Amino acid sequence: MTTRATEVVLLTPAGRAAVASVLVAGPRADEVVGSLFHPAGARPFIEQPHGRILLGRWQSAATGEEVVVCRRAPEQVEVHCHGGQAAAAAITASLVARGCQENAWQPWSERSADDPIKAAARTALASAPTTRTAAILCDQYHGVLRRAFDEIAGHVQTGNPSAARQQIDELLAWSTLGAHLVKPWRVVLAGRPNVGKSSLINALVGYERAIVHSTPGTTRDVVTATTALDGWPIELADTAGLHVSTDPIEAAGMILANQRLATADLVVLVFDASNASHLAEQALLETWPQALAVANKCDLAEDRTAHGCMALYVSAKTGENIETLARNIVARLVPLSPPNRQPMPFTADQVAWLQAMRNDLDAAVTTWRLSR
Numbered sequence: 001m002t003t004r005a006t007e008v009v010l011l012t013p014a015g016r017a018a019v020a021s022v023l024v025a026g027p028r029a030d031e032v033v034g035s036l037f038h039p040a041g042a043r044p045f046i047e048q049p050h051g052r053i054l055l056g057r058w059q060s061a062a063t064g065e066e067v068v069v070c071r072r073a074p075e076q077v078e079v080h081c082h083g084g085q086a087a088a089a090a091i092t093a094s095l096v097a098r099g100c101q102e103n104a105w106q107p108w109s110e111r112s113a114d115d116p117i118k119a120a121a122r123t124a125l126a127s128a129p130t131t132r133t134a135a136i137l138c139d140q141y142h143g144v145l146r147r148a149f150d151e152i153a154g155h156v157q158t159g160n161p162s163a164a165r166q167q168i169d170e171l172l173a174w175s176t177l178g179a180h181l182v183k184p185w186r187v188v189l190a191g192r193p194n195v196g197k198s199s200l201i202n203a204l205v206g207y208e209r210a211i212v213h214s215t216p217g218t219t220r221d222v223v224t225a226t227t228a229l230d231g232w233p234i235e236l237a238d239t240a241g242l243h244v245s246t247d248p249i250e251a252a253g254m255i256l257a258n259q260r261l262a263t264a265d266l267v268v269l270v271f272d273a274s275n276a277s278h279l280a281e282q283a284l285l286e287t288w289p290q291a292l293a294v295a296n297k298c299d300l301a302e303d304r305t306a307h308g309c310m311a312l313y314v315s316a317k318t319g320e321n322i323e324t325l326a327r328n329i330v331a332r333l334v335p336l337s338p339p340n341r342q343p344m345p346f347t348a349d350q351v352a353w354l355q356a357m358r359n360d361l362d363a364a365v366t367t368w369r370l371s372r
Ligand SMILES: Nc1nc2c(ncn2[C@@H]2O[C@H](COP(=O)(O)OP(=O)(O)OP(=O)(O)O)[C@@H](O)[C@H]2O)c(=O)[nH]1
Pocket: 192, 193, 194, 195, 196, 197, 198, 199, 200, 211, 212, 213, 214, 215, 216, 217, 218, 219, 220, 239, 240, 241, 242, 296, 297, 298, 299, 300, 314, 315, 316, 317, 318
């Protein structure tokens, strides 16, 4: 018979902090911690009740570290030591030397959670880039998505497929937003050389991310900057100006630009408000009909209609309408703000489960119709 390993898992993230937490979980947790940890009082560790917080010393070859230890539950002990990497690494090494197995927190979290949705939410929360997306993931962690899944299963069991289908469709409508709670939306700025794409990226992120120059063809590579607009994580990509060029480096830049454009969640086409070039603009608008059109350098434009009534007139130089541009980008990506505690599928597995359930329900209805 093989015995289950006792694991050592670093629970706190890398980086500077006051405290680091190491979890020891498994059948030998009490025994190994008891052999290394000496509580301040007379009572030995192994006799201490669960839940009691104990101060003492971690006695191994590498460290005489002062630590706080707690037996959280049967087979689960937490060791809290000084933050940073050194103390936690020394404690982990001493536990590994006594036969424990070091593991990353994600697989441990997935195995130990009572609900896979909760485990996935915990993993996603650790990478949530904004407080807004973290709040939505917190709701999923606390059960709103699980309850919605249970309700769907309940409708199926009680023979109410139309209610199940409606609820599945409502959840799937949030799946695009759910997929971007951790992964930023990809917004690509494109247009002819010198129209001010790099200047607009800089104006949107609020610092000089991309090189701006009066020489057309300044940007060659794709330059990205990740930011948050209205609390949503967004990666803005600056691209080489699109035009006919015999310069091989510029041409390579345009290939990269087109690759980015093909996978973008939103294309922002930038025009020069002070210098309308109708044919070139028309061609870009026909290629990217869903794009957001922006006429930059409006501070130089005498006529604010030359680029059509659909274009938003902005100035990266004066800041005019930059906030409106940010709002318009958000409105395209997230047309509907989720209400509080909105259930939202946020992993590919959850979306696949909903789609499979939807297909099964459709197939059942078809079979029922065909049998009549
Ligand atoms: N007056 C005015 N000038 C601007 C504005 N935006 C950019 N410029 C100027 O236009 C020139 C080109 O700006 P960039 O941001 O480098 O333009 P780009 O589209 O990135 O150019 P490429 O990388 O060459 O394709 C620079 O001299 C900027 O200072 C604006 O809103 N108003």
